[in-house]
Structures are given as C-alpha cells and as structure tokens.
Amino acid sequence: MSKERIKISEDLYDIMPSDYQDLVKSATYGKEDRGWKDIGSSKELIEQHSLCAGCPESMAFRYILASLPNPEDTVMVGSTGCTSLVFPMVAVHNIHSLFGNQNAIASGLKRALSVRFPGRVKDVVVLAGDGATVDIGLDMTLQAWFRQEKFTTICFDNELYANTGGQESGLMQKGFVAKMAPVGKLFDKVRLPEIARESGCHYVVNCTVSKPSLVEKVIRNAVHIAREIGPTYLQLYTPCILEIGKNSMEGLQEMRDSEKPAERFAYKEYVSEPAKQLLAELAAKDKERKAAAKQLTGQAQA
Ligand SMILES: Cc1ncc(C[n+]2csc(CCOP(=O)(O)OP(=O)(O)O)c2C)c(N)n1
Ligand code: SF4
Ligand SMILES: [Mg+2]
Numbered sequence: 001m002s003k004e005r006i007k008i009s010e011d012l013y014d015i016m017p018s019d020y021q022d023l024v025k026s027a028t029y030g031k032e033d034r035g036w037k038d039i040g041s042s043k044e045l046i047e048q049h050s051l052c053a054g055c056p057e058s059m060a061f062r063y064i065l066a067s068l069p070n071p072e073d074t075v076m077v078g079s080t081g082c083t084s085l086v087f088p089m090v091a092v093h094n095i096h097s098l099f100g101n102q103n104a105i106a107s108g109l110k111r112a113l114s115v116r117f118p119g120r121v122k123d124v125v126v127l128a129g130d131g132a133t134v135d136i137g138l139d140m141t142l143q144a145w146f147r148q149e150k151f152t153t154i155c156f157d158n159e160l161y162a163n164t165g166g167q168e169s170g171l172m173q174k175g176f177v178a179k180m181a182p183v184g185k186l187f188d189k190v191r192l193p194e195i196a197r198e199s200g201c202h203y204v205v206n207c208t209v210s211k212p213s214l215v216e217k218v219i220r221n222a223v224h225i226a227r228e229i230g231p232t233y234l235q236l237y238t239p240c241i242l243e244i245g246k247n248s249m250e251g252l253q254e255m256r257d258s259e260k261p262a263e264r265f266a267y268k269e270y271v272s273e274p275a276k277q278l279l280a281e282l283a284a285k286d287k288e289r290k291a292a293a294k295q296l297t298g299q300a301q302a
Contacts, residue, residue, distance in 0.1 A: 054248025081129035100137030208255035
C-alpha cells in the first residue's frame with residue numbers, strides 16, 4: 001500500500017471521496033520517522049471507528065497505526081471481537097480470521113509473503129482480543145511462538161469477552177464479576193507474558209496504552225525484532241469501560257491506576273540477547289541517519 005499504489009488516476013480524481021484524496025495527499029506512508037506525533041497533523045490510517053465512545057481500544061488503534069514502521073508493506077490479521085469492528089476502517093491491508101485462528105493465519109501469510117516478495121520487507125502483525133489470544137486461540141498462539149514465526153502478536157487485553165456481553169476470559173482478574181460471569185472468576189489471571197517468554201518470544205511487553213510515546217516505542221521494537229529474529233508479543237491493557245462501569249472520560253485514569261508499581265499492568269519487558277543486539281544496532285543506525293540529516297539541513301541553510 002505504498003503511495004505509488006494508491007495514487008488516483010487524474011481523470012478520476014474529482015469523483016474520489018475526499019477521505020481517499022486526503023489519504024493520498026497527506027498520509028504518512030513511506031515516512032521513516034512516522035509516529036504518534038503525526039496524529040492530528042497528517043491523514044491518519046484510522047479516523048473513524050464503531051467502538052463505544054471513549055473505548056481505550058480506539059486510542060490504542062490510533063497509536064499503533066501511527067507507529068507501524070512500514071504500514072505500506074504491513075498486513076494485519078484480526079480476530080472476532082470488538083477489535084474486528086474497527087478493521088474495515090483501517091487504511092492498512094488486513095485480514096479477518098475466524099475467532100482464535102489469527103496466529104495460524106498469520107504464520108501462513110508471513111511465509112507466503114516471503115516466497116512471493118523475496119526481496120521486500122513485509123511485516124505481519126496480529127491484533128486480537130484476550131479471548132481470541134488466550135482462550136479459544138491459545139493453541140494457535142503458542143504453536144506460532146514455538147515454531148519461531150516471524151511476526152508480532154498484539155493482545156488487546158480488556159480482561160473479558162467484551163463483544164459478546166462480558167464473559168470470563170483467561171486474562172480476567174481473580175474474583176472479577178462480569179455481566180455474563182456472575183459467580184466471579186475463581187482462578188488467577190493467566191500469566192501470558194511469562195508463557196510468551198518461555199515459548200520463545202524474543203520481545204515481550206505488558207503495559208497499558210496510557211502513554212502514546214511508550215506504545216510507539218514498543219510497537220517499533222516488536223515489529224523490527226519480529227522481522228529480523230522471531231516472534232514478539234505485546235499485551236496491552238485496553239479496559240472495557242462499558243463492562244467495568246466507567247464513563248467515556250475515565251478509561252485513561254483506569255489505565256493509570258492499573259500501571260502503578262505492583263499493579264497487574266505495571267510495565268514489564270523481556271528482551272532476548274539477540275533482540276538486544278538488534279535494538280542497539282538499530283539505535284546506532286538511527287543516530288547516524290539523524291546526524292547526517294542535521295548536517296544536510298545545516299549545509300542547506302548556510
Ligand atoms: C468460533 C467462534 N466462537 C465464538 C464466537 C463468539 N464470539 C464473538 S466475539 C467473542 C468474544 C471476543 O472476546 P475477546 O477476544 O476478548 O475480544 P473483545 O471483544 O473483548 O475485544 C466471542 C466468544 C465466534 N464469533 N466465533
Ligand atoms: S464493549 Fe467494551 S471493549 Fe467493546 S467497544 Fe465497548 S467499551 Fe470497548
Ligand atoms: Mg476481551
């Protein structure tokens with residue numbers, strides 16, 4: 001989906017929807033330093049959504065799409081749930097998979113893309129809810145990690161099945177009572193970040209989406225590491241405000257409360273040794289590139 005491929009034929013320009021015209025004119029495709037700060041000043045890759053007003057999943061989507069290092073050559077794989085309501089409005093190639101199958105679909109897709117486009121970087125990113133990732137899709141999630149499939153898995157953890165009215169999920173907290181789980185959860189929240197690490201993921205982060213700069217950093221790291229080394233996993237807390245009885249303005253505070261030290265979404269990160277080395281190399285290259293750009297600007301101004 002590079003700008004070249006979405007360019008509008010001159011003869012058809014005036015009949016194309018203005019949203020599409022804006023996408024071609026001012027989306028950040030191809031911009032190496034794209035990030036959350038482009039939100040508001042460039043055409044975003046998602047501007048509308050059908051989630052509940054104030055749902056933190058909608059913030060998370062915006063930050064993630066703004067931070068993908070290579071959106072024009074990225075394919076996202078979604079699954080059934082609240083997240084799947086958003087994908088039809090996302091300006092990045094995406095596939096909807098049957099509930100729970102997302103990591104199996106992504107495995108085949110990533111392999112097919114590397115055969116079809118051998119010389120080209122093609123990133124695959126799974127984005128699914130906790131029910132899809134840890135319950136119905138757990139086998140597919142784990143097997144992809146065991147096989148060292150080179151893509152990123154993002155779980156929007158809202159600690160229940162939101163889209164079907166609030167059933168218990170493996171990532172729900174112990175004791176939590178939901179509309180369709182009136183007895184209260186009897187077991188502990190599954191320690192999926194730890195399982196991801198044990199299953200071979202090279203980069204694992206557990207955090208909330210309260211800070212866009214942090215989301216940007218972890219998305220970039222996860223995609224780069226998956227591209228070069230092996231599977232990566234991000235578990236992002238996107239509370240279902242509808243189910244926990246908060247209004248649209250309270251999602252951010254809910255995330256801030258849950259990321260305090262010792263709370264269940266306190267920032268947790270694991271980076272494997274090869275991934276650490278890759279991140280150091282990327283940081284050095286980035287520094288060099290920015291210094292060269294600064295020098296060029298200086299010369300142009302002199
Ligand atoms: C194979 C299959 N099983 C069950 C369902 C019903 N279903 C739709 S969404 C959903 C829950 C999704 O929960 P989660 O993955 O946590 O996403 P959320 O809606 O919370 O974002 C379920 C069980 C389905 N659509 N397909
Ligand atoms: S039901 Fe919950 S997770 Fe789904 S859109 Fe509404 S607030 Fe968000
Ligand atoms: Mg959920």
